[in-house]
Amino acid sequence: MSTVYSNLSVSADGFLAGPRQSRENPLGEGGLALHEWHLERAADNRAETDAIVDAGAFIMGRNMFGPVRGEWDEDWRGWWGEEPPYHGPVFVLTHFPREPVVMAGGTTFHFVTDGIESALAQARAAAGDRDISIAGGASTVNQFLAAGLLDELRLHIAPIVLGEGERLFAGLRGLDMEGTSSRTGARAIHVTYRIRR
Amino acid sequence: MSTVYSNLSVSADGFLAGPRQSRENPLGEGGLALHEWHLERAADNRAETDAIVDAGAFIMGRNMFGPVRGEWDEDWRGWWGEEPPYHGPVFVLTHFPREPVVMAGGTTFHFVTDGIESALAQARAAAGDRDISIAGGASTVNQFLAAGLLDELRLHIAPIVLGEGERLFAGLRGLDMEGTSSRTGARAIHVTYRIRR
Numbered sequence: 001m002s003t004v005y006s007n008l009s010v011s012a013d014g015f016l017a018g019p020r021q022s023r024e025n026p027l028g029e030g031g032l033a034l035h036e037w038h039l040e041r042a043a044d045n046r047a048e049t050d051a052i053v054d055a056g057a058f059i060m061g062r063n064m065f066g067p068v069r070g071e072w073d074e075d076w077r078g079w080w081g082e083e084p085p086y087h088g089p090v091f092v093l094t095h096f097p098r099e100p101v102v103m104a105g106g107t108t109f110h111f112v113t114d115g116i117e118s119a120l121a122q123a124r125a126a127a128g129d130r131d132i133s134i135a136g137g138a139s140t141v142n143q144f145l146a147a148g149l150l151d152e153l154r155l156h157i158a159p160i161v162l163g164e165g166e167r168l169f170a171g172l173r174g175l176d177m178e179g180t181s182s183r184t185g186a187r188a189i190h191v192t193y194r195i196r197r
Numbered sequence: 198m199s200t201v202y203s204n205l206s207v208s209a210d211g212f213l214a215g216p217r218q219s220r221e222n223p224l225g226e227g228g229l230a231l232h233e234w235h236l237e238r239a240a241d242n243r244a245e246t247d248a249i250v251d252a253g254a255f256i257m258g259r260n261m262f263g264p265v266r267g268e269w270d271e272d273w274r275g276w277w278g279e280e281p282p283y284h285g286p287v288f289v290l291t292h293f294p295r296e297p298v299v300m301a302g303g304t305t306f307h308f309v310t311d312g313i314e315s316a317l318a319q320a321r322a323a324a325g326d327r328d329i330s331i332a333g334g335a336s337t338v339n340q341f342l343a344a345g346l347l348d349e350l351r352l353h354i355a356p357i358v359l360g361e362g363e364r365l366f367a368g369l370r371g372l373d374m375e376g377t378s379s380r381t382g383a384r385a386i387h388v389t390y391r392i393r394r
Contacts, residue, residue, distance in 0.1 A: 012366065013365070161370055185376075
């Protein structure tokens with residue numbers, strides 16, 4: 001059976017983005033440094049960089065997809081330009097319906113208004129026997145963790161301290177995991193946890 | 198020159214102890230599970246277990262030393278019985294003076310009332326060319342980090358989520374570190390950071 005994983009860049013103090021995220025600064029103050037390991041040091045972190053988008057389908061929260069709130073009164077098509085790196089279906093969690101947005105290179109954004117379990121069922125159907133990535137952000141990942149729907153966490157721990165922002169594991173407790181791998185990479189320590197049910 | 202390090206068991210969400218620490222439950226609710234890797238699986242984590250007390254002198258906060266508050270109106274001699282595992286001088290940060298307490302096996306608790314820099318100077322003098330351990334708890338370690346007095350963090354990340362408690366890195370930001378090692382152990386992933394000045 002395919003794995004439902006989340007592949008996340010996180011600060012040493014547990015934040016997936018810095019404070020005050022905005023259209024101009026989507027990762028929040030200091031948040032870009034979380035991604036140095038693959039944006040600037042991809043050659044030194046080849047396997048982990050390639051694995052970020054190695055899935056048959058993706059699920060993300062609306063905040064990760066873009067800064068537009070409320071109704072889709074703007075033709076927002078994601079942060080990633082005309083050819084996003086996903087090359088497959090991306091299910092965006094939202095309260096506001098919207099027709100699918102087809103991008104170059106095989107990425108299609110689908111908008112799901114009936115919750116995370118529905119999004120996961122649609123992603124499973126689309127992914128076939130490939131894995132499913134819960135891409136982010138923190139709120140979405142924490143919802144999947146709380147619901148017991150995640151099999152694996154792949155964390156890239158950047159050697160920085162953000163102090164505030166969007167926190168992985170917020171609101172959770174009692175989660176039982178097993179560390180299955182770790183590697184000291186350039187600008188990140190790569191850690192994998194299997195989530196116990 | 199000797200290294201000033203802190204060797205800490207931490208939850209995946211960054212806590213060094215669970216909530217509601219007390220005399221009956223010194224590690225707080227759920228906090229004991231942080232230490233499974235060396236309390237129950239020492240044979241599988243031999244090098245890391247032995248390294249916990251490999252220092253020429255130790256510094257700890259009063260909360261780590263014991264539950265007594267205010268004046269030393271009780272003959273509290275630590276949580277560790279008659280022969281504590283330190284086998285060397287331990288400098289306890291407190292606002293209330295007290296005569297040194299000599300224990301079996303070479304451990305002596307000294308009480309320092311004039312702050313962390315004084316404690317570090319005394320620990321350096323006592324340790325000679327051996328390393329100095331900032332043993333905890335969170336408040337003490339965070340003070341040393343904020344003051345730029347720590348060279349190395351040795352974290353043992355337990356695969357649990359506590360949700361609340363005493364948080365490593367609380368109140369800090371902008372700390373720049375470098376991950377220097379990692380190993381997947383039994384019930385902990387062992388990670389070392391060098392702190393950049």
